[in-house]
Amino acid sequence: MTDGDRERTVVFDSAAARRGALLRAGALAVGVLLAAAAAVHAVVPVADPAWVRTRVAALGRLAPLAFVALQAAQVILAPVPGQLLGGVGGYLFGTARGTVYSMTGVLLGSAAVFVAARSYGRPYVERVVDADALDRWDDLVGRTGVAGLFVLFLFPTFPDDLLCFVAGLTDIRLRTFLAVVLVGRTPSFLAVAYAGGELSSGQLLPAGAALALLGVATAAVYALRDRLGLADSG
Template sequence: MPRPRRLFRTHDTKRSALVAALALAATGLLLAFLVTRVDVLATPAAVERFVRGFGVLAPLAFVLLQAVQVVAAPIPGQVLAFVAGYLFGPVWGTVYGVTGATIGSYVAFSLARRFGRPYVERVLHDDALGWLDAFSHDHGLLALFCVFLIPGLPDDVVCFVAGLTDLDVKKMTAVAALGRTPGFFAAAYAGSNAAHGRYDTALVVLAALAAVALGAWIYRERIRDALTA
């Protein structure tokens, strides 16, 4: 008789990983609080100045900032993806952006997995939990991939919701990285073109992303229902 799947794991290595994730989350939440107070990252130009201020450590600062964005969400993810391309080019901008977002996703998954539904209900709006059904079936990982792939869907919020399921955290983290990569590359590509003065190309790419994001947001409930069908 197969053993039932457990929602929480108690291996020492996973405990250590969770402690590290919680430490990152605490640091990120503190930074996010300071950011909202001083209004330092309100625009792409402000983000650029902030990251450049770290000099040779700018890539590391950006990765951590992207991770914070996923957990605390004080900064629109599209802004950071665009700035990543502006600062580091389309390839490295995508690498740094996806790396940071993946770290943040792992933290969000782990926080929800550790503290459960009461914690998630405190940090999210009630309607966000409607996405839980999308990840409660055999196609949960595919549904999660679609959420990260389509710009405009609440992917950061979904990280906390998906953490309440029995899906494997490592697999969810990998899916988050793969799903976000196309959108992050597109935004970074636009940022890189803007950095080189090719504003027409940048605007076309941004307009396409905005159109997809707007459509996904308007029809988010229909998309959610389709993912649970």
């Protein structure tokens, strides 16, 4: 990719990319609702809050630690979307504790990826991250700085791990980066934790409303992409 190509490459540089962003946001909400429906209708013990909490209680003090470690691992290894685990956290621990545990894991995982990128440099990042994706995000963060990074973290379906790698290659300080992650990621994790908590009580309507609100907020940020510096550069 030439320097000129990098200058023109931004997050929403094509209709396909724009459709993809909306589809990912919609898929997250649909995935949570389908998983909940499957649990309610097909996996009865897992859908029983008393059964789940009994199993979690059996881990004692290790239950929150295990969940935090799992949430940190999803940032580092990205096997599953973090917000899906966030919904599980709300289901198991309630809205407040689920959000706190999720964000603790997200912050730990984000710090680990950031420090790895900062310590080992671009050659290391290029070995573990797709080159085209790295160019795209690298260009955006370089052009918009901390403000652009914050807006990206507001989108619940954007790749945490990749953004952390990119941030580690900039001159952003670790504490600034973690503050951006905390403020940018908390709203979506709060929403899915609330949805998970409501599902644990069998309240499907409030859970669906929370996910719908998250989708609307994501669409609003997307609609403001011109003002936020995320649209075509022309």
